[in-house]
Amino acid sequence: MERIYFDNAATTALDPAVLDTMLPYMTEKFGNPSSIYSYGRESRLGVENARKSVAKILNANPGEIFFTSGGTESTNTAINAAIRDLGCRHIISSPIEHHATLHTVEHVYCRDEIRLSWVKLLPDGHVDMEDLRRLLAESKERTLVTLMHANNEIGNLLDIHAVGNLCKEFDAIFHSDTVQTVGHYPFDLRNTPVHFINGAGHKFHGPKGVGILYINENVKIHPYLMGGSQERNMRAGTENLYGIVGFAKALEMATENHEQHSTYINDLRMYMAEQLEQHIPGVGFNGDLKGRSLYTVLSVSFPKTEKSEMLLFNLDINGICASGGSACTSGADAGSHVIRALSSDPNRIAVRFSFSHTNTKAEVDTVVTKLKELI
Numbered sequence: 274m275e276r277i278y279f280d281n282a283a284t285t286a287l288d289p290a291v292l293d294t295m296l297p298y299m300t301e302k303f304g305n306p307s308s309i310y311s312y313g314r315e316s317r318l319g320v321e322n323a324r325k326s327v328a329k330i331l332n333a334n335p336g337e338i339f340f341t342s343g344g345t346e347s348t349n350t351a352i353n354a355a356i357r358d359l360g361c362r363h364i365i366s367s368p369i370e371h372h373a374t375l376h377t378v379e380h381v382y383c384r385d386e387i388r389l390s391w392v393k394l395l396p397d398g399h400v401d402m403e404d405l406r407r408l409l410a411e412s413k414e415r416t417l418v419t420l421m422h423a424n425n426e427i428g429n430l431l432d433i434h435a436v437g438n439l440c441k442e443f444d445a446i447f448h449s450d451t452v453q454t455v456g457h458y459p460f461d462l463r464n465t466p467v468h469f470i471n472g473a474g475h476k477f478h479g480p481k482g483v484g485i486l487y488i489n490e491n492v493k494i495h496p497y498l499m500g501g502s503q504e505r506n507m508r509a510g511t512e513n514l515y516g517i518v519g520f521a522k523a524l525e526m527a528t529e530n531h532e533q534h535s536t537y538i539n540d541l542r543m544y545m546a547e548q549l550e551q552h553i554p555g556v557g558f559n560g561d562l563k564g565r566s567l568y569t570v571l572s573v574s575f576p577k578t579e580k581s582e583m584l585l586f587n588l589d590i591n592g593i594c595a596s597g598g599s600a601c602t603s604g605a606d607a608g609s610h611v612i613r614a615l616s617s618d619p620n621r622i623a624v625r626f627s628f629s630h631t632n633t634k635a636e637v638d639t640v641v642t643k644l645k646e647l648i
């Protein structure tokens with residue numbers, strides 16, 4: 274059976290050209306980047322060229338880019354550093370963040386006895402900026418604001434400049450989880466008021482287990498992982514050499530193809546939304562589909578029936594891969610904290626379809642036809 278993969282917000286397939294770039298670093302160029310002889314120097318060059326390339330694409334200094342194991346580690350580093358090193362005693366976040374953020378802020382809230390506030394959300398899932406201003410204005414302590422750039426479940430996009438400027442006004446530290454947008458949108462970090470952002474290679478056809486943390490040069494923090502002096506003493510542990518080289522190559526390709534791919538993927542998503550509206554009675558969409566929204570994600574709300582409750586399972590039996598909850602828990606659907614935070618209607622079920630440039634309209638047609646049968 275041909276499978277249809279509509280879960281690209283969970284992870285993407287490695288691009289063969291990215292693999293080709295990585296392979297020499299798995300075989301002949303295997304040296305430890307910390308070694309001083311030729312093998313080591315060759316590997317070091319691979320890491321530093323990757324850093325330069327990533328920094329150039331994001332318009333940052335190479336000294337502001339740190340390679341990590343992925344989005345989760347980067348977020349943990351930023352949030353812990355804001356409390357421990359930057360004097361933040363109050364965190365403002367939202368209930369629809371990824372668990373990498375939610376569980377980290379809840380952990381530091383309990384451990385360090387700091388204050389934790391949840392910003393209000395508007396009915397379409399966007400952050401209520403007036404409430405954010407109020408929370409910041411009322412905060413007597415230095416504050417960390419951690420809000421994601423694009424929501425991985427419903428696709429809503431944050432106005433990162435507006436939030437950053439508000440944080441600046443109140444001298445707050447701003448971390449944005451950009452895992453769903455790095456590799457999908459152009460960034461201009463030199464002109465973006467943000468202290469920390471992160472990225473994960475596997476979200477844009479790069480390898481898994483490698484990511485970045487951007488630390489604005491004006492903030493000075495201590496490392497999260499202790500050990501060797503890798504990453505300029507900021508992230509100990511032998512570098513994931515082929516991962517890092519693959520991350521940079523995938524980001525270069527994503528950047529080169531951005532215009533073409535983003536238009537293509539958005540058309541595919543809107544085509545699927547249109548087809549669903551035409552063919553499935555009672556269908557709806559979570560988030561701000563026609564407004565500020567990530568072009569890869571379509572979060573569909575179906576009326577709950579005995580049949581639709583088994584939808585993800587039945588889609589899987591038919592070779593269709595989609596997700597019911599957050600990317601990282603797909604498969605064992607424990608319900609979605611994001612959907613719960615936005616709607617208390619127990620009579621709807623949410624399925625996230627997420628696309629890449631390798632998907633086609635024919636696949637959308639097949640999935641819509643199958644959904645008609647399954648709903």
Ligand SMILES: Cc1ncc(COP(=O)(O)O)c(C=O)c1O
Pocket residue numbers: 282283342343344345346371373421423424425450452453472473482484600601
């Ligand atoms: C928005 C968001 N943040 C963080 C993560 C975690 O990234 P990683 O799996 O690379 O640690 C994910 C992955 O699903 C994500 O979608």
